[in-house]
Amino acid sequence: MxxxxxxxxxxxxxxxxxxxxxxxxxxxxxxxxxxxxxxxxxxxxxxxxxxxxxxxxxxxxxxxxxxxxxxxxxxxxxxxxxxxxxxxxxxxxxxxxxxxxxxxxxxxxxxxxxxxLPPLSSSSTEQASSAPTEPTEEPSTQPTAQTPSDSTTEPPTMPPAEPVKMPSGPKTKHDWYQTATHVIVTILIKNVAKEDFTADIQEHTVSVSIRQGSGTDYSLELDLAHPIVPAQSNYKVMSTKVEIKLKKEEGIQWTKLEGEGQPKEPTAYMAAPVATAPTTSQYPSSSTVSRDWDKLALEVAEEEKTEKKEGDAALNSLFQQIYSDGTDDVKRAMLKSFYESGGTVLSTNWTEVGKDKVDVKPPDGLEWKKY
CATH class of the missing domain: 1.25.40.10 (Tetratricopeptide repeat domain)
Known part of the structure; x- marks a missing residue:
């Protein structure tokens, strides 16, 4: 029960x-x-x-x-x-x-x-050490009456103070989705300064703290359903949200973001089929309630357009632009060359690529192995 x-x-x-x-x-x-x-x-x-x-x-x-x-x-x-x-x-x-x-x-x-905590002040200690001592009184020859409090009475104890309630700030939502290799947690909070954001990413837990101007801190404590690889995980602070990208330790599909003692799913991750005519933008989530994220997409669209990409992200963006702007022959060439070469060749020349199968061409110093 x-x-x-x-x-x-x-x-x-x-x-x-x-x-x-x-x-x-x-x-x-x-x-x-x-x-x-x-x-x-x-x-x-x-x-x-x-x-x-x-x-x-x-x-x-x-x-x-x-x-x-x-x-x-x-x-x-x-x-x-x-x-x-x-x-x-x-x-x-x-x-x-x-x-x-x-x-x-x-x-x-x-x-x-x-x-x-306020810094400890040394003035009180110095004052106590430099204060003159009281002169010692001579022992009295007259008998003195002892009071019971000399040996039995303990100092009165103060009742514990009631904890102070902190003012509640605006509610902040978080959501998550996953790919074959990563779990991405999104915190919907705007205008976070990088120096006000801290994240501690461990194999089984994620701890986030954000200092807010209202005087309260936002904190998020996650007990992850499955282990991750902290060294290959990272986060990104943007003007409209914070995105935490967690590298899965194993390429399995998570059914929950959080959980304790949850057994691993025996089936490998499989991407859901793409709908041909979606009517509403749905965001994969741990929640059973469907969310319409179109409004959020409009807010971050401009930021993502102007966002400066680096490294692999910049290269992938360039390839995507070439593909979207290319002719049918360019698209066929890119798809055929990339697929047949195992991802080692990407050509836009259909005249050359269409003649024969594209060979694998690994980078210098690397050897291609078929598993």
């Missing part, structure tokens, strides 16, 4: 139905309240809705159940950071870092916390 509710809650979370996911996680917790992963996942849904106090409470409960739950310490620290409780956030991040020192996201969050 609880496991089934937990599975349904994870599906709702992946579909970005965070409130419904919280409801299902809560039902699962009512059925089985000693599962730390139930609390940790509900905390992540609370973080998505910027309910940081609830997220902190869930992570604290998860840490009580399983003190070595790494995700619980990380998400607890993130919740405390957004609640502006930076000192306790540092403690949470350091605890998680001691359990998983290989995860560099802890170091980055610790750096963010320390940047928010």
């Amino acid at each position: 609880a496991a089934e509710l937990f599975s349904k809650a994870n599906e709702e979370f992946v579909s970005e139905n965070y409130q419904r996911a919280i409801e299902l996680y809560s039902e699962a917790i009512q059925a089985e309240d000693d599962r730390d992963d139930f609390y940790v996942n509900r905390a992540q849904a609370y973080l998505k809705l910027e309910k940081y106090t609830e997220a902190y409470n869930d992570c604290s409960k998860a840490c009580t159940i399983k003190p070595k739950n790494v995700k619980a310490h990380l998400r607890k620290g993130i919740a405390l950071f957004h609640l502006k409780d930076y000192k306790n956030a540092i403690d949470a991040f350091r605890e998680g870092q001691s359990l998983d020192s290989a995860d560099s996201s802890y170091a980055k969050w610790l750096e963010k916390c320390e940047a928010e």
